[in-house]
Amino acid sequence: MNAAWDAAWQGFAECRRCAVRDLVLFGDLCEPDFALIHTPIDELKLAPGATLYTAGEEGGSLFTIRAGLVKLVQFLPDGTQRIVRLLRPGAVAGLEVLVGRPYGHTAVALQETEVCRIPRTVVERLSKETPRLHARLMERWDQALQQADVWLTELSTGSARQRLARLFLKLAEGRDGPVVLSGREDIGAMIGLGMETASRTVAEFKRARLIREPSPNRFECDLDALGEVALGG
Amino acid sequence: MNAAWDAAWQGFAECRRCAVRDLVLFGDLCEPDFALIHTPIDELKLAPGATLYTAGEEGGSLFTIRAGLVKLVQFLPDGTQRIVRLLRPGAVAGLEVLVGRPYGHTAVALQETEVCRIPRTVVERLSKETPRLHARLMERWDQALQQADVWLTELSTGSARQRLARLFLKLAEGRDGPVVLSGREDIGAMIGLGMETASRTVAEFKRARLIREPSPNRFECDLDALGEVALGG
């Protein structure tokens, strides 16, 4: 199954006029730089559950997330899966292709998601010509690394209640709408717990009115109360 | 307490003649590039337990590890600490200074360790002039990120026995001598377990002859047997 089949092609990107350009990779480029982009940059739209790429694939492209939410999944020797990171708008997926590695994770959309597919060659070419891109690239590496550390210290440490509370806080931060997820299984895979424990703890939070779930997998959170739980227990 | 006090100054580095140059950051530089290094690069020697830098410090330098072993520690809100990564020869510590962030961790030597202190300005200057350094830098970002993922999936998942087995395997890989560590507390902090559980599990491994500890904190490992435990339970 080719990953591209999951994605609907939306058109060629006009980076120059991109609405979220300063969020993403090409924010600092100036007019002459754009002339260096010779390979088309596709805009893709992913339905929830669609696979962007699969671990082990030799990837020719990296992706900037324009809208939505993407999970990076890693499979353990015993078959179970663990969600290693979440990518939100502005983040970049597949940076590892820049060092010649195959994709290290499987990337799956959790919501309606829009991405730009940037061929590796484009980044490499720009990288040689303009130093402006370097800063952005390093910021993205740093972003990813910082998030990895957070997941280890905050989402893989402490009791189930603490982890779940921190997860909701993370997902809610810098956003006003509800937190949208994709099921109990994924919640467990993010905080390193079994599905049943995740379900139980979510139910408990609902009873305690820390969260509401007006429609399936859409959560409204009481941030202050969750903050208490995240620390205390 | 200044972190520099923990370190003994060894001299100015002669990068051109560095014995491990191709391991580290400047492996691809050619003769004219070295002329661009105007700020001295110090060589430091750290005793076990010495602090290289502290989380939150505004760091002016990054460090390449020439020999030894360094832990990156992050402190949790409740005061406990978690070891997020280990740096072995060839790795780079403090990459975050390149994006203008203060150090994100506290870096502490676990063994006798040698490092080179490279001022941020040197890297930035070289970065502007030669693209050869970029590839190396990205490799190091990638290395760190990959290790972060491994720690999450292999050292923070599964039973205490599995985690400990995987830890020893990780530390033993690509090396022939014994695995040298710094105490049970640290073992626990690496695999996300309490000190008592770490101690108990180490004792159990010794009884089962999976490991031997001929002198304190030096471990000889039966890799095959540990491999079994890492998977099965």
Add this chain to the structure above:
DNA sequence: CGACCACTTGAATTGTGTCAATTTCAGTGG
């Protein structure tokens, strides 16, 4: 309507955390 799927809930089991007592060992000073 029945099949299927995700979620919920229950009960028993196991593992890990916690608190506390004890041992070992290296270092210090009488």
Add this chain to the structure above:
DNA sequence: CCACTGAAATTGACACAATTCAAGTGGTCG
């Protein structure tokens, strides 16, 4: 030389939290 001290490691007992297995609920879609 030996008794003291303090730090790190070990061990035991107990409580509790999470996994596991299993049964049951609720919804959606053919």
